[in-house]
Amino acid sequence: MIINLDMQSDIPIYTQLMNQIIEGIAHGDLQPGEALPSVRGLASDIGVNLHTVNKAYTMLKQEGFIQIHRQKGVVIQPDGMPEITPEYELKQYNQLKPIIAEAICRGMSEEQMLDITEQIYREISTPRKENDQ
Template sequence: MFFSIDVQSDVAIYLQLVRQVKFAIAAGTIRPGQLLPSVRALSNQVALNPNTVARAFNQLQADGVIETLRGRGMVVRDAAVEICRRERETVLNERIGSVLAEAWHAGLSKKQIKTYVDDHLRQLVDTEPAVLVSSTEPSDNGGAEE
């Protein structure tokens, strides 16, 4: 998979790596049991300090997403998918929260915000989500607007 690192962002580089790996697992780009590239190879690929890459791997290991396979390297755990998905939902929740907070602090009313949200949802419901594996029930997408 390919990473895109923003060196100047607020988020630490290793955290960006961690997040992107988790998102990739959640989206199904990386499957459980798949071997990750070695620290050296990955640091060469993304042009980053190997310590940073190692730190990212350590973090992933601590989070239970990957584990060492003796003689081979790091593999994705089977349970990782669930973890990653939950993590992704948390992150998306935070993001939605921060957008709503920004709108609120900019002076928009609750009604305005809700109108915008419903408009966007209405457009999106008709399209097919890009994800490979969906964890939602079909009924979650329908339902009257509040």
């Protein structure tokens, strides 16, 4: 699992970390039950502050994507990923709305918009071959 951070981005590093881990899960790089690096290990690996990694892990735990055990460390949620709740649907709606609105302003057709969405969906969800790693 390769973490790719942009220190110049206006997106907080802990958010970038969360996104990359979620993408790793979606893509199949990170399997349920699989162990994640320790806070200290990951922090030194990617060269960021302990607190930053900790914040990302804590928020992922709150949302149910990972479990944090005192002894065993951090693992991808083995007991099923978070569900599609009404709260989540609302959050997703509010995230998508401004993106789609800008696309419409710029003249993007519904077909183009759906194509891009489909393309990204497939790009993420295509699992790696098992011998990839």
